[in-house]
Amino acid sequence: MATITTTTMEKKPIKVSALCELCHSRKAVMKRPKNLQKLCKECFYHVFETEIHNTITSAKLFSPGDSVAIGASGGKDSTVLASILKTLNERYNYGLNLVLLSIDEGIKGYRDDSLATVKRNQKQYQMPLEIVSYKDLYDWTMDEIVSCAGIRSSCTYCGVLRRQALDRGAAKLGINHVVTGHNADDMAETVLMNILRGDVARLEKSCSIMTESVGSPVKRSKPFKYTYQKEIVLYAHYKKLDYFSTECSYAPEAFRGTARELLKSLEAIRPSCIMDIIYSGEHLSLAPKKKKTTVSYKNKKKLNAETEINSDGSVSLPKKQEFKDGNICEKCGYLSSNKICKACILLAGLEMNRPKVSIDNNTAIDGAAKLSKTLEQLSF
Amino acid sequence: MTIKVKVEFLGGLDVISNSIREHKCVVPYEEGEATMKELIDHITKTIISDPKDIPVFIEDGTVRPGILVLINDTDWELEGMEEYVIESGDVFTFTSTLHGG
Ligand SMILES: [Zn+2]
Ligand SMILES: [Zn+2]
Numbered sequence: 001m002a003t004i005t006t007t008t009m010e011k012k013p014i015k016v017s018a019l020c021e022l023c024h025s026r027k028a029v030m031k032r033p034k035n036l037q038k039l040c041k042e043c044f045y046h047v048f049e050t051e052i053h054n055t056i057t058s059a060k061l062f063s064p065g066d067s068v069a070i071g072a073s074g075g076k077d078s079t080v081l082a083s084i085l086k087t088l089n090e091r092y093n094y095g096l097n098l099v100l101l102s103i104d105e106g107i108k109g110y111r112d113d114s115l116a117t118v119k120r121n122q123k124q125y126q127m128p129l130e131i132v133s134y135k136d137l138y139d140w141t142m143d144e145i146v147s148c149a150g151i152r153s154s155c156t157y158c159g160v161l162r163r164q165a166l167d168r169g170a171a172k173l174g175i176n177h178v179v180t181g182h183n184a185d186d187m188a189e190t191v192l193m194n195i196l197r198g199d200v201a202r203l204e205k206s207c208s209i210m211t212e213s214v215g216s217p218v219k220r221s222k223p224f225k226y227t228y229q230k231e232i233v234l235y236a237h238y239k240k241l242d243y244f245s246t247e248c249s250y251a252p253e254a255f256r257g258t259a260r261e262l263l264k265s266l267e268a269i270r271p272s273c274i275m276d277i278i279y280s281g282e283h284l285s286l287a288p289k290k291k292k293t294t295v296s297y298k299n300k301k302k303l304n305a306e307t308e309i310n311s312d313g314s315v316s317l318p319k320k321q322e323f324k325d326g327n328i329c330e331k332c333g334y335l336s337s338n339k340i341c342k343a344c345i346l347l348a349g350l351e352m353n354r355p356k357v358s359i360d361n362n363t364a365i366d367g368a369a370k371l372s373k374t375l376e377q378l379s380f
Numbered sequence: 381m382t383i384k385v386k387v388e389f390l391g392g393l394d395v396i397s398n399s400i401r402e403h404k405c406v407v408p409y410e411e412g413e414a415t416m417k418e419l420i421d422h423i424t425k426t427i428i429s430d431p432k433d434i435p436v437f438i439e440d441g442t443v444r445p446g447i448l449v450l451i452n453d454t455d456w457e458l459e460g461m462e463e464y465v466i467e468s469g470d471v472f473t474f475t476s477t478l479h480g481g
Contacts, residue, residue, distance in 0.1 A: 018458065030455040038458060076391070185477075233391060233448055233477045234455075245392035245476070260478065264445035 033271035064095035074117030077181030079243040104133035106141025117244035132169035185229040191281035391475035396433035
């Protein structure tokens with residue numbers, strides 16, 4: 001126990017053991033999960049911002065003059081991302097033109113409030129804001145999709161549609177770079193899920209700070225790749241940033257939720273495990289596949305069975321598919337590794353089911369015809 | 381005598397406290413006799429509206445991992461966590477880090 005005390009402006013004298021480990025003059029207010037270092041507010045801001053700046057520069061995410069769209073949901077991660085990028089852009093003269101890009105999934109209550117937050121952020125950070133909606137892009141709101149396909153697969157639908165919506169929103173703005181607020185915890189969670197599902201082929205892709213597809217005009221990057229959720233929440237709290245924190249009304253995927261809880265429990269015992277899992281994900285690489293020549297019949301059959309149409313009209317997405325870039329979806333023109341993109345396959349399945357909710361018009365026949373046509377075009 | 385403190389449920393955690401974010405708590409202990417343990421117990425009995433929601437806040441007898449705890453704006457890990465002796469005028473902030481990225 002340290003007995004020496006220092007007198008500062010604070011009401012009570014501070015024990016030396018309670019001082020910031022960087023400046024040794026102010027009271028520490030937080031403990032970094034990454035290295036257990038105790039820091040005062042000012043030193044935390046400095047370390048937090050500098051680390052993200054270093055991530056950005058060492059990964060060469062931006063070049064001067066770039067226009068960058070920030071995928072903004074109104075939640076803590078993207079709100080902190082917008083604030084930080086504005087700060088760093090000014091401090092280090094990145095020369096970036098920053099724009100907020102939001103997706104309106106069409107979820108009553110939930111999305112209305114979060115979009116209101118983004119609109120306040122637009123004023124606070126003085127950035128242009130573009131909102132693209134599922135309804136405009138796909139003619140379906142998430143509420144309509146859930147009432148048609150059920151709540152169970154809502155996250156799958158939403159994930160596929162959001163990815164495309166962000167790309168299209170960026171394209172509309174003439175921007176070829178979207179940054180998202182995915183943080184180290186999200187990254188570790190995804191690595192963990194891919195390992196638990198045996199989906200090792202996705203590990204490398206899920207760990208990269210920037211994903212760029214050949215032929216795709218829009219690249220994605222994650223400046224918070226090495227940033228802990230805890231520090232993002234603390235930064236937002238201390239800086240009093242205006243963010244929205246209500247859970248989406250549709251239950252998160254059960255498997256992801258469980259993986260997240262497991263990760264949080266592990267982190268409580270060993271905070272570095274989040275970094276360690278990302279490290280593992282980055283360094284586990286698959287041995288090149290041996291070419292099989294004798295079982296071509298079997299392979300062909302397996303490939304054909306990859307996309308299964310379920311009895312209720314929904315579509316099971318291929319579990320394992322090779323990432324092949326540069327193809328264009330025949331239906332919508334979006335970049336796709338197959339002839340028809342995932343979003344179009346999902347939407348075709350939904351169209352089949354639409355008559356259940358709107359019996360009066362002719363979409364039953366229309367939808368069925370559309371789907372069988374789509375199926376004819378599907379070849380892998 | 382009682383201990384009067386302020387408790388905040390932030391980051392979406394207010395779903396388990398009738399959407400109320402700020403709570404004035406009167407903890408029925410003498411000054412210096414109650415720790416975070418007693419406060420957490422008091423919170424589960426008085427602030428959480430539905431007993432079904434207690435596991436959202438508590439796991440294995442302490443605050444659930446993923447909920448950030450601040451005592452007077454300082455990380456509770458620097459204040460002795462459950463052993464911290466609460467005082468009148470303290471502000472306790474519980475923020476969910478799990479809700480909506
Ligand atoms: Zn300091
Ligand atoms: Zn398509």
